[in-house]
Each structure stands twice: as structure tokens, then as C-alpha cells.
Amino acid sequence: MNDALDSLSDPELARLAVRDERAFEVLVTRHAPAVHRLAALNVGPGAADEVVQDVFVAAHRGLRGFRGDAQFSTWLHRITLNACTKTLGRHRPSVPLEDAPEPASAQNLTRAAEVTQLREQLSAALRTLPPEQREAVTLREVSGLEYAEIAALTGAELGTVKSRINRGRAALRAWLTCAGVTPHD
Structure with missing residues (x-):
């Protein structure tokens, strides 16, 4: 990873990540463990990897719409919970x-x-x-x-x-x- 990018804040990286994949990679590296923990507890460890992938695909697509009104991590939590709900709806574990x-x-x-x-x-x-x-x-x-x-x-x-x-x-x-x-x- 680029040390200069690593030192940027989440909002700065989010703005850059719209056009710079390296900035998005820093965001993924920074937030993937927390997203995975949240997903694993909601959908189970077996489905968590798929949810994490869905979360970061959705986040990448939605970067242009991220206004910074909330913290990036809060925005990512919302995307994660939506992905978990979608996964649970498909698999409906009981x-x-x-x-x-x-x-x-x-x-x-x-x-x-x-x-x-x-x-x-x-x-x-x-x-x-x-x-x-x-x-x-x-x-x-x-x-x-x-x-x-x-x-x-x-x-x-x-x-x-x-x-x-x-x-x-x-x-x-x-x-x-x-x-x-x-x-x-």
C-alpha cells in the first residue's frame, strides 16, 4: 500500500476512491476486518465472506453518493447490515x-x-x-x-x-x- 494514502482519513480516501482504485484498496484493508466480524455474527461464518464481497462491491458503486454526513464506517455498517438482511432472506437459516x-x-x-x-x-x-x-x-x-x-x-x-x-x-x-x-x- 501507498504510505501517503494510508495516512489519509476515510472521507479523503472515499473522495479519491471514486477515481483511484488504490485509495479504495486502502479503505477495504482498513475496514474489512470489522465488516467481516459484523457479517459473521449476523449471517454466520460460512456466509460472511460472500457478504463482505457484496458490501465492498456496493460501497464501490455507492462512493459517488457518499456525502460524508455520517462517518465512512457508519455508512459501511449500514451497507453491511443491508447485505446481511439480503443474505438471511435468501438462506433463511433457522x-x-x-x-x-x-x-x-x-x-x-x-x-x-x-x-x-x-x-x-x-x-x-x-x-x-x-x-x-x-x-x-x-x-x-x-x-x-x-x-x-x-x-x-x-x-x-x-x-x-x-x-x-x-x-x-x-x-x-x-x-x-x-x-x-x-x-x-
Whole structure:
């Protein structure tokens, strides 16, 4: 990557990326890990790569329309959530509670396998939430957005966002407990 491009802000890169592929590559490198995490938790690890590709194709096409009213990362989160919703609509995964994976056994699995399994369980649990709750919870817990940012991004009232997050967290806690995962406070 070009060091000069690496030092530019997201809005500067977005303006350049309309006509300079190298600037767009810097944006992709900078934001792909966060987009992948958000996608994996929403659609599952298996479909996340496809969603990431769809996100950056859509972002590239939409660069001319990016006005900079919101942060580039917030704009990218919206595109990611839209791509996740589209993917979930096509594949419609449903994971009955009785089919939830058993908790990892510390005796016969490595720590990496336990972490992978926990991520898969969390992803499955998130997919059971209504779309509005899943979106609010992932924006808060995965992307680290503030409540007001989530409200602005989703167009929901601040109180509605807080309620969706609280209900989503409660549903996740219940699902994970039934799956044998002990949530920590």
C-alpha cells in the first residue's frame, strides 16, 4: 500500500476512491476486518465472506453518493447490515434450540476450538433475534457504536434503540443459557 494514502482519513480516501482504485484498496484493508466480524455474527461464518464481497462491491458503486454526513464506517455498517438482511432472506437459516451445539469440553478441545464454537453459538443465537434487535445489538456490541449513533444509523428513536438492545441481550442470554453457555455479566 501507498504510505501517503494510508495516512489519509476515510472521507479523503472515499473522495479519491471514486477515481483511484488504490485509495479504495486502502479503505477495504482498513475496514474489512470489522465488516467481516459484523457479517459473521449476523449471517454466520460460512456466509460472511460472500457478504463482505457484496458490501465492498456496493460501497464501490455507492462512493459517488457518499456525502460524508455520517462517518465512512457508519455508512459501511449500514451497507453491511443491508447485505446481511439480503443474505438471511435468501438462506433463511433457522437453528432450533435442541440442535444447538454442545458446549466445548476443555479436556479434549483446544482454546481456539472453544472460541470458535462460542462464536458459532453466538452467531446462531443472533440469527434467532428479530432483525431490528439483531441490528441494534451487533451495532452496539460488535461495532461499538453509541446509542445515539445507532439511532441515527437506523432511523429509530433513542429509546427504541435502548429497548431493542435490552430485549436482544435478554433473548441472547436465554438462548445461550439453553445451549449450555454460561454468560458472564
